Every structure is written in C-alpha cells, then in structure tokens.
Amino acid sequence: MPADLLRAQKDRRTVKQLNRELEKAIAAALGSAQAAGELPPFAPPAIPVSSPRRAGQGDWAYPAMGLAKYARRKPLEIAQIIAEQLPALDFVQAIDILPPGFINFTLCPSYLRQQVDAILCEGESVFQLEIGAGKSAQVEFVSANPSGPITIGHTRGAVIGDAMARLLEAAGYQVQREYYYNNAGNQMIALGESLKLRYLEQLGETVSFPDGYYLGDYLIEVAAALAAEHADALRGRDWQFFRDIAERHMFAWIKRSLAAVDILHDNFYNETSLFESGRAWQTLDALSGRGYLYESTHREGAGAAEIADITAKGYQPATWFRSSAFGDEKDRVMVKSGGEPTYTLPDIAYHRHKLERGFDIAVIVLGTDHFSQSQVVKYGLQALGLDPAPIHVIFVQMVRAVRWNEARGAFETVKQSKRAGDFDTLDDLVAMTSADAVRYHMLARSPNSQLDFDVDQVVKQSNENPVYYIQNAYVRCAGIFREAQERGFSDDDADLSLLGAEELRFLRKALELGNVIEQAALAYEPHKIAFFAQELAAVFHPIYDSVRVLHSEVPPPVAKARLRFYRAAAVLFRRLLSLMGMTAPERM
RNA sequence: GCUCCAGUAGCUCAGGGGAUAGAGCAUUGGUUUCCUAAACCAAGUGCCGCAGGUUCGAAUCCUGCCUGGAGCACCA
Numbered sequence: 001m002p003a004d005l006l007r008a009q010k011d012r013r014t015v016k017q018l019n020r021e022l023e024k025a026i027a028a029a030l031g032s033a034q035a036a037g038e039l040p041p042f043a044p045p046a047i048p049v050s051s052p053r054r055a056g057q058g059d060w061a062y063p064a065m066g067l068a069k070y071a072r073r074k075p076l077e078i079a080q081i082i083a084e085q086l087p088a089l090d091f092v093q094a095i096d097i098l099p100p101g102f103i104n105f106t107l108c109p110s111y112l113r114q115q116v117d118a119i120l121c122e123g124e125s126v127f128q129l130e131i132g133a134g135k136s137a138q139v140e141f142v143s144a145n146p147s148g149p150i151t152i153g154h155t156r157g158a159v160i161g162d163a164m165a166r167l168l169e170a171a172g173y174q175v176q177r178e179y180y181y182n183n184a185g186n187q188m189i190a191l192g193e194s195l196k197l198r199y200l201e202q203l204g205e206t207v208s209f210p211d212g213y214y215l216g217d218y219l220i221e222v223a224a225a226l227a228a229e230h231a232d233a234l235r236g237r238d239w240q241f242f243r244d245i246a247e248r249h250m251f252a253w254i255k256r257s258l259a260a261v262d263i264l265h266d267n268f269y270n271e272t273s274l275f276e277s278g279r280a281w282q283t284l285d286a287l288s289g290r291g292y293l294y295e296s297t298h299r300e301g302a303g304a305a306e307i308a309d310i311t312a313k314g315y316q317p318a319t320w321f322r323s324s325a326f327g328d329e330k331d332r333v334m335v336k337s338g339g340e341p342t343y344t345l346p347d348i349a350y351h352r353h354k355l356e357r358g359f360d361i362a363v364i365v366l367g368t369d370h371f372s373q374s375q376v377v378k379y380g381l382q383a384l385g386l387d388p389a390p391i392h393v394i395f396v397q398m399v400r401a402v403r404w405n406e407a408r409g410a411f412e413t414v415k416q417s418k419r420a421g422d423f424d425t426l427d428d429l430v431a432m433t434s435a436d437a438v439r440y441h442m443l444a445r446s447p448n449s450q451l452d453f454d455v456d457q458v459v460k461q462s463n464e465n466p467v468y469y470i471q472n473a474y475v476r477c478a479g480i481f482r483e484a485q486e487r488g489f490s491d492d493d494a495d496l497s498l499l500g501a502e503e504l505r506f507l508r509k510a511l512e513l514g515n516v517i518e519q520a521a522l523a524y525e526p527h528k529i530a531f532f533a534q535e536l537a538a539v540f541h542p543i544y545d546s547v548r549v550l551h552s553e554v555p556p557p558v559a560k561a562r563l564r565f566y567r568a569a570a571v572l573f574r575r576l577l578s579l580m581g582m583t584a585p586e587r588m
Numbered sequence: 589g590c591u592c593c594a595g596u597a598g599c600u601c602a603g604g605g606g607a608u609a610g611a612g613c614a615u616u617g618g619u620u621u622c623c624u625a626a627a628c629c630a631a632g633u634g635c636c637g638c639a640g641g642u643u644c645g646a647a648u649c650c651u652g653c654c655u656g657g658a659g660c661a662c663c664a
Contacts, residue, residue: 053610054607057607061606063606063607065645102606145664185663187663212663313662320662329591329660332661333661333662335662340662342661342662342663367658368658369658370659370664371591371659372592373664395592398593444601445602446594448593449602450656452600454599457613466611466613469612475626477623479623481623531601531602531603534611535611538611538612541628544624544628545627545629546628548623549623551623552621552622553622
C-alpha cells in the first residue's frame, strides 16, 4: 500500500453512510427549529432521504412535504426553515430548496474524491456496518430432506439464504448458517425401502415400486455399489439399514452440490435428534400443561360430513393441538392415533429450540408450499408462551425450469427427470452454465415473484448476461493493474483532485452501497444487492471506456489519480460480488 | 370456499406514498492506433390487470372484482 494511503489509514478514515448522516442532521435541524419556535412542537415522522431521479436535483433529497400536516405550514417554508438550521456538513457542497418542498443536497466534489482513499483503506470490509455489532443471527436455509439431489427449487432458497447470511454479516451480525432436515417419518422409510428394492434388483430380482417410493437413478448407483461390494450379504437387512446408507450418500451429494456454488452450512440439525434429546416430548408436555391439547377422533368443530368420514376410516383418538385458539382455521394433529407424532410436533420443538438459542434474528427461508405449516408452528410457539418476534420467514415463490418450445410457440416446464443433464438439479444447472450464473439468476429477483428459469437463455446467452457484465467491471480493473505493473507505473502519492466529473459520478453511486446493504439486510431482501451491482456496473463501463489510465495522451499525474480511482472501484466490485457469493475473476 | 404471492415496455423483471415510471434481453443503426468490444454511443414502445376510495400527491395505501401460481392431510 502506498505510503500516503497508510497515513490516511492512520487517520481511521471511514466511508460513511451519507443518507444516515443527513437524516441525523435534518432531525437535529428540525429540533432546533422547534426549540426556536419556528416550527410547532410535534413528533416528527421518520422520512428517509432518497436519491433523486434526475440531474439537477442533487445527490440526496428530503421531501419536507411529509411534515406539512404536522407543522401546518407550507412545505416550501418548512424546507426553508430546516435548511437554515442545518449544521455545516463537510460532505455537502450545496443545499437547494425545490418545489413542492424538497431539500436537495449536492455532495462536495473534494469530499467525494477523498472517498477513493477511504475506500482503499477499508478494503474488503468497506461498508461493513455496525447495526448488528455484538448481535447474533441465524439463517436457516435449504433444509431439503436427504431423499434426493438438490433441485432447481431448492437452489433458489439456497442462494437467497446464503446471500441473506452474507448481508447480515456485512451488517455486523455474527451469523450461523443452519440446515434443518427431516430424517424421521415416512419419506425416509420410503427412501430406505426404495434403496433396498434397488439393491434386490441388482441381485437379479424382479421388483416393483409402490407409490411414493423414490425412482431416481441415483439410488441405482448406490445399489450397484452395494451389490458390487457386498454381493447378496445384505439381503436380510431391514429398511433402516438401507435408509442410513441412502441418507449418508444423499448428504454427501447435497453438500458437494452446495459447495460447488460456495454454500456451506455451519450446523446440520436433524429431526431425529429432537426425539433423542427429548425436546419433542417436552414440547408436547408443555403444550398439554398449557391446555392446548386434546384427545379426540376428530377436531373440535368438525362438521358432520368430516366426522362421518373419519368414522368410516375407523380412526382411534389422536392428540390435537388447539391452534384455532390463535387464529388457525382448524386444529392440527400432533400425535397420530397410532402413537407416532406428525411432522408438526418436532417442527414446533425445533423452533422452540431455535428461540432458546437466543439469536437476535432468526431468518428462515422457506418455499411457499410451507406457508400453512409455518403458521401452525408460529401458533405453537405462541401456545408455549414464547415470542416468535426474532423469527423472520422469507417465503420463496416457486421456481420452474422452463424452455422455449418452438413448435408450440410457448414456454414449457422442464419435467422432473431422473436422468442427468435435464436441468432439474443444481448440478446440471452449474454444469451447463456456471456457479456464478446460477447464483446471480437465482438472486436477481424478488423472492415474492415466481421464477421461470429459462435454461436455454442462461446457457445460450450466458455471455451477454448481467453476471458477466458485473464481473467484467472487476476484470477490466484487474487488466489495468496488470498493465500498470508491467509498465512499472504506480499510484503512489496520487493527487485525487485530478479526478474528473465521470469518476465523481461513479463515486456518488458507489457511496449508496452502505445504504443498499442496510436496506437489503434489514428488510430481508437480498435481491436488492444484485440489482445495485448491475446498476453500479452500468455506471462503471462507460467511464472505463472514456477515462483511460495508460494512454499516451493522459499526463502521468492524472494517470496516477485514475489508477487509484480504479483500485477503489475494484474494491467495491469485489465487495459486491462477494456479497452475492460470486467470484471476482482477474480475467475473462 | 378460505389464506398467501404475483399481474408494470414485445419477453424477463425492478420500483411498493413524492419530482417527467426504470433496467436487462430482444430489435435497429453506429463506434476499435496505445489498459478496453462479454464494452460503449444512439433510436423506440407503457390504459403500471379493471373499477371505486383515501391523500396536497397513488404504479405504490384501502375496498371490491378479474387472471395466473402456491397452500389449506392422522405427508414431510
């Protein structure tokens, strides 16, 4: 690092979140105006400053119109009064009052230029926020049961969850990534039985698979390996033996698939452990003690038809959770008449334990198909007298892999397939595109939107994807650095006052990053980071095109300043890519 | 039937009280002595699903409706 930068670092120069600074200053000015009697006393509403739409409206804007009904004054007058009370701000060059009542702030160019050094001093941790300092967060995501490979559907939740975790880390939280999975219950029995049948098939027996069994080719591979190693020695083993083998294989596969897109969990939590630890039954006892359970063949409030149906099935009494007491449309079974618990019981116990572990924030990424179940769990926590407030669920809408059918002139769903290469697993997706492309496309969309993942477009046009557009911004910086090094050109003692209007435009945009991280983290909207990355790249590329460094017509002092500017840009793109879990390649 | 999500440019989608509604893709035309074309410059398109309401101000909030999706198990 150049000596002058080291000196700057000693000054502990940090990149500020300017919108926060402005909001603080405005709140202070408003208070002063009220104290001076220029504005009547009222509790001011929280009105954020935002970036204006157009040129000529400054870099940040505060709509004082929002205060009109409290202050009972004209918006323009309020804006004027506040502006007069504003303290001096070193990063503001001009303050303008514009109709119908905006206070527009224009950033000081020399301040902007200094930010280049500030960004370089902070390096990889630029815009590391303090919001979550000393606090812990957990993000639970993927949580696919080990009954098959990671599909496109899982992938979306996986990418969103991991990006959420990265954002919370950037916001200052200590983050744990957790994977919860069900290895008790019917699905895993079916998995074990399925593997056993495949094994018997390998031994030459004719087998048939009942409904609900797993037909994927992956079990054939495992079975073939078992047959090769053990011949028919396993013939007498039960489904549990085969389930354990299948689960182990599936998990190895799942972890490998996730690692390929740089997703690693800190903790794997399984359903079985809830029974081994007794948490499930303790939860049942606690619900019972609080009076929310009852034994009955049918739920309270069931209609005659429903009761008749149950009677026909000959059910014995089951244990019901009175979730309707919390607004559920009907009560839910916790323990089946046969004595086995439903999925709901360990699920509530799991969430109870999640709360007991004391995270300040517990994010859960779930598919919308879990919405109702999630509600029941929430009612369960309430019934236990717990406050579910730390838990925030991000519901991810369905994702389909689609491809264009030319003959029909329409998109059609890529069928769930047992064979590799049909794009329905994460592995296939990565193989056909890249880990970076998969991550970006899964992230660059609101979780609330259904996603049709056009596999052909991602494959065929991958070279024109925003993925590469963003990465190329970093690559271009890296190219300059390589060339500079070859020519022995450095940015030591760069004079940043030589940076021009275009570089300042980039810096203005770049300084929004802190706010973007904050908004994305606190609103649980990791897709915002993907859009910002694209926007920043769009500001970058035209500048790169015209603002050259190692060019015969560029005087060396200017080149020095520009080189340093690009160093800062590279830091920012690296930070953004890392927040999205993408790589920052040195070359394309 | 009930709950949740979505409906914005030809397509895929951002924006979710504030100034003249945006981006990518696709389409069309142009740009390369020296770090640069996976790039840049230029051109065009919108009853913001429909109808009311609230507000100084609505794509954004409220109500109703239409369309598409997800869920509403003694499955997980």
